[in-house]
Amino acid sequence: MDRPFIFINSAMSADGKISTWQRKQVRISGAIDFDRVDRLRCGSDAIMVGIGTVLADDPSLTVKSVQRKIERKEKGFDENPVRVIIDSQARTPIDADIFKKGEGRRIVVVSSSAPSENVKALRRKAMVIIAGESRVDLPDAMEQLYLLGINRLMVEGGATLNWAMLSSGLVDEIYTFVGNVIIGGQVAPTLVDGEGFKDTSTLPLELISAEKIEQGILLKWKVLNFQ
Ligand SMILES: NC(=O)C1=CN([C@@H]2O[C@H](COP(=O)(O)OP(=O)(O)OC[C@H]3O[C@@H](n4cnc5c(N)ncnc54)[C@H](OP(=O)(O)O)[C@@H]3O)[C@@H](O)[C@H]2O)C=CC1
Numbered sequence: 001m002d003r004p005f006i007f008i009n010s011a012m013s014a015d016g017k018i019s020t021w022q023r024k025q026v027r028i029s030g031a032i033d034f035d036r037v038d039r040l041r042c043g044s045d046a047i048m049v050g051i052g053t054v055l056a057d058d059p060s061l062t063v064k065s066v067q068r069k070i071e072r073k074e075k076g077f078d079e080n081p082v083r084v085i086i087d088s089q090a091r092t093p094i095d096a097d098i099f100k101k102g103e104g105r106r107i108v109v110v111s112s113s114a115p116s117e118n119v120k121a122l123r124r125k126a127m128v129i130i131a132g133e134s135r136v137d138l139p140d141a142m143e144q145l146y147l148l149g150i151n152r153l154m155v156e157g158g159a160t161l162n163w164a165m166l167s168s169g170l171v172d173e174i175y176t177f178v179g180n181v182i183i184g185g186q187v188a189p190t191l192v193d194g195e196g197f198k199d200t201s202t203l204p205l206e207l208i209s210a211e212k213i214e215q216g217i218l219l220k221w222k223v224l225n226f227q
């Protein structure tokens with residue numbers, strides 16, 4: 001199957017949480033890491049999140065640096081990479097910041113069971129593509145994104161989408177900034193949630209690098225997907 005190069009980027013607390021038990025966004029990293037994330041966004045063809053993240057955080061997923069936006073324009077790209085939402089039932093609010101902020105294309109990936117009135121409303125804001133019957137079929141979605149010209153895809157969470165992508169063998173690398181805070185909470189989302197692997201199965205990783213940034217550490221991992 002042809003698909004883009006796919007990496008996850010996430011900020012997590014020292015105890016592995018990516019937000020609070022109420023799914024409220026918290027500041028985990030500082031200015032230097034936010035700038036690193038901005039550089040990653042700028043260098044990607046698309047940035048993808050799950051509907052859970054849209055509903056919890058209402059992110060814009062835009063490139064923030066004016067200079068980087070100019071550089072993208074000079075290369076003939078939109079200021080922002082394509083913004084992609086994985087949303088089986090087309091629940092994305094039509095006034096979401098992803099639609100309101102910044103120029104560039106938006107794609108909502110829905111399943112064929114998404115209510116048609118929701119899909120119709122979203123088509124006024126974004127390109128809507130269909131993959132899967134009751135839930136978005138991620139391998140199919142990745143192939144469709146590739147055919148639309150997306151070669152480098154950045155996944156910005158959340159926990160459920162990270163699991164689904166990793167457990168489907170769709171992730172090449174993971175970048176985690178581990179910040180100097182504890183969030184705690186049994187139900188607070190972690191880097192990877194979902195149902196977890198069966199028995200003692202695990203997904204092996206290879207460490208690419210570990211770099212201290214301010215009071216945290218940036219870990220880069222290669223995912224050793226099973227062939
Ligand atoms: N610190 C950080 O770097 C980041 C933190 N976050 C945090 O993560 C949390 C959100 O994570 P979470 O609630 O897990 O939501 P996600 O963003 O992971 O979205 C999950 C949803 O995606 C939809 N989906 C569609 N197809 C699939 C599929 N094949 N497999 C799995 N899911 C699918 C499902 O909804 P449906 O069935 O309706 O389609 C599912 O509930 C927030 O609290 C946010 O603050 C988010 C991003 C970055």
Ligand SMILES: Nc1nc(O)c(N)c(N[C@@H]2O[C@H](COP(=O)(O)O)[C@@H](O)[C@H]2O)n1
Pocket residue numbers: 010011025026027028029030033034037053057058059060061062156177
């Ligand atoms: N890298 C990083 N560090 C933190 O400390 C964070 N809290 C996050 N959060 C995620 O970034 C998204 C916001 O994007 P926009 O600023 O709206 O473009 C959002 O989804 C957060 O969960 N990331």
